[in-house]
Amino acid sequence: MCRWLAYVGEPLLASTVILDAQHSLVAQSLNSPLGHETVNGDGFGFGWYPEESAPHSGPAFFHSIEPAWNDENLRELTRSVRSPLFFSHVRAAAGPPIQRTNCHPFRHENWMFMHNGALDDFEKSKRDLTFAVDPSLYPEIRGTTDSEVLFHLALTLGLKEDPIAAMEKAVRMVESVGHDHGIPFPMQGTVAVTDGVTIWAFRYSSARRTRTLFHSVDIDILREMYPDAERLTLFGSHARLVVSEPLNDLPGVFTEVPESTVAIVDAEGYRYQPFLDAA
Template identity: 80%
Template sequence: MCRWLAYIGEPLQPSTVILDAQHSLVAQSLNSPLGNETVNGDGFGFGWYPEDGGPGATPAFFHSIEPAWNDRNLRELTQAIRSPLFFSHVRAAAGPPIQQTNCHPFRHENWLFMHNGFLAGFAEVKRDLTWAVDPSLYPHLQGTTDSEVLFHLALTLGLQSDPIAGLGAAIGLVESVGRDHGIPFPMQGTVAVSDGSTLWAFRYSSEGRSRSLFHSVDVDTVRQMYPDAARLKLFGDHAHVVVSEPLNDLPGIFREVPESTVAVIDHDGYHHRPFLSADA
């Protein structure tokens, strides 16, 4: 459906991974070996927290319906700023129209959210799910995607106090409503969520066959494996990248996130937790 990337760590020029990596996100928008669609050219989005924003800072974002590889503004912007935490997403539209309000990431206060996947049979369940959104949040629904509805359901069900429980409750509702409508596998996808300090990356589908998701291992480990790699000097000691597919071909740098798992990444590193599984 789409490809996405999230970075957390020392402030970094976003173009380093969005544009300049061997298999950068822009390269994946043209050729995605692990994606369901080879080309993801139906718009893109870039959301970032300011370098000096501090806890609770409101992120900025830039959305465009241009293909990512064809937008000069994306290059200018990602080369001009530095950010300690940013999201970027390239879209392959599966139904909802190509418009800026349907581009990820989505924002609410200090939170960013993006999704690769779909809610199966969304046309049949859209009314039930949309009306389950809290009335105070309903006016903030600007686009027509299932992903934006999922985000606002998670906000309704406690995302801001507990992102794992909040998104889990939202997916539980999606699955319950979907199955009431005869949809056997209502949820598919990978999701990134952040409050500006921590990054949560989820991999889950009702069928147990989720979209691909990887994150980098600790930079110190990578430097030990590849001491002569000059490009590693661009990254600080706490840098981590979460991606739909690896940014390079070097073995050992990227670790696959298992099915039904959330990777929690902050300044101290990463750990995995079961998500909506028997062990959760």
């Protein structure tokens, strides 16, 4: 489907994880060992909160339909941008066309959203789900993906007030409409949402066989585990990463997020909460 990463912590040069890691996101766009598709070359996106103004201003974006491994502008940009919170996503199109408006992450005011997975048989439920979006938000849907509709459904259902409750309502609606159309497992995916301060990372699928999701271990613990790893000096004490798959092969650096779980990530660390585990 896709691969993505989300970072929050001390301002970090984005290329550190998007380009320069052993299994960076750009490397995963060419070869994704844990992905549903090995190659994710149908465009990419990079969204970040400016270092001096986050979280008071909305995020900046760069999207392209070029393969991430072949885009010089992505290299130039990520080697220049330092940000305390950023998202990046490489796309493997599951049906909707390859166009810039279909590249993640998506944005509304100071919020960002990205998704790895799919709403199964979306063409059957698309009309009902799209028309459930609040009329004031409907004009903001610029692309044709199921992911963008899911984002605007969550906004309609209160994402800005309570992200977890809103995502629960949105996914329940996807499943209800899907079942009405004879779709046995309507929802698949991992989702990242942020307001510019906190990241909510969801792992859930109707079939309980969700795409992979991991987060990094506390950086101080990693420095004790690997005292000679110079690369760890690039990260501050509050650096946190959520990723579709680990960025290196070092044992113990990344922990898998459990099935049907939301990981809440901020300067204080990680907290888990069950997500639709009894749906």
